[in-house]
Amino acid sequence: MQTLQYLDPSSPNVERKLYVPAVSELRGKRIAFLNNGWASYTFIGERMEEALRARFGTEVMKTYPIPTSCAPPPGLLDTVVAEADAAVVGMAN
């Protein structure tokens, strides 16, 4: 049987970096919620907030709105880094 070789068009596995170290525990930590404007995220986010407080003892939780389907406004991520230890990010709908 005659064969041919073709070249793989897909990208090689991308080296993924962990840009932010994970928090070791949640008790007493400040949690940011980045709400991307979808009702489904609001629903999940509110329940996560309840669960984090009740089960893990997180203290301060603050929601930051980002426009639907958009990147966060300039400076917002810097604010989140300054004000929170960890973040929950709404990615889509």
Add this chain to the structure above:
Amino acid sequence: MTELVSRRIEVAADARAVFDDMYRRGLTDGLPVIPPTEARVREMLVAAAAAADDLIAVVPPEGGPATVEKLAINAVMAGCLPEYFPLVIAAVRAVTAARFNLLGIQTTTNPVAPVLVVNGPIRGRIGIECGRGCMGPGFRANATIGRALRLILLNIGGCPPGDVDKAIHGMPGKFSFCFGELEEQSPWPALHVEQGCAPEDSAVTAFGGQGTQNIYAAMHDPNGIVHMLADGMRCYGNNGYLRACGAPLIVLSPGHARIFAAAGWDKDRIRQELFERTRIARRDIPTVAQLSVPIYSHYAADEMCLLCRSAGDIKIVVAGGPEAYHITYIPSFGTTEPSTARIS
């Protein structure tokens, strides 16, 4: 000559077997492809005078590195001729510019696709169709360049439909969507000039478009034409109204362009008329809660909802057959801006 580093996959030397194998691996758009052999890929590299390992962009959502080699492989698969390849590279530069919001476009439930508009001398050199039927089917350069970009978004961006591309219905334009502006029959500055290029430059501009809406406006009165066109655009279910942003694209036939020009209307006048006539009072849109939060959700009843931020955001190009019959309106994804790249 640069070594090609991509994995080699061996299959039976048969067109059907190659397609079956690539389809099974999730490497196609569902249509047969040209086998990307090393010889064919090297022809692309020669045409672009580029090194295989040059990094052109990083393609979301996977963050796949779009090296010239990977782009060339996908261009071969799409059926591109080597002389098309510099345009494919430019298209990748255009869609990966931050303003285009490719991450959102790749992963949204919306049926948006990159719409490529080609300007400048390259149109004639490689046979980009700008006239009748330019959006397809039937023209190799248009069809395969648009398709190459789609394969790149799938294979390098890591965005298979269903799993990562969450478009509810998809859209035929996601296979390929590329045409040229018929600059020679336009009375106005070409799109790429409005986007900052010189008239003699070759360039490609990418729009995040939701498909095509045809508007039959067979009349000779400019006021009647914009009235009918604006009514077709005034659809508050389009994403533009959600955030009052985006770049609605109007494709006028040369016939309609002549009618406007003869009456002394320039693009700015058309844009302004359309912007004003597409405003919708808040009271005309349902006030029930939506799953996302539109910008107009807290507007007063008589406050006006906008299709885009300003009249200048509406883009107008001339293309297609000569009769002043049909206008194509390409609604915008909204959270995207047109992005232009020069073709080297």
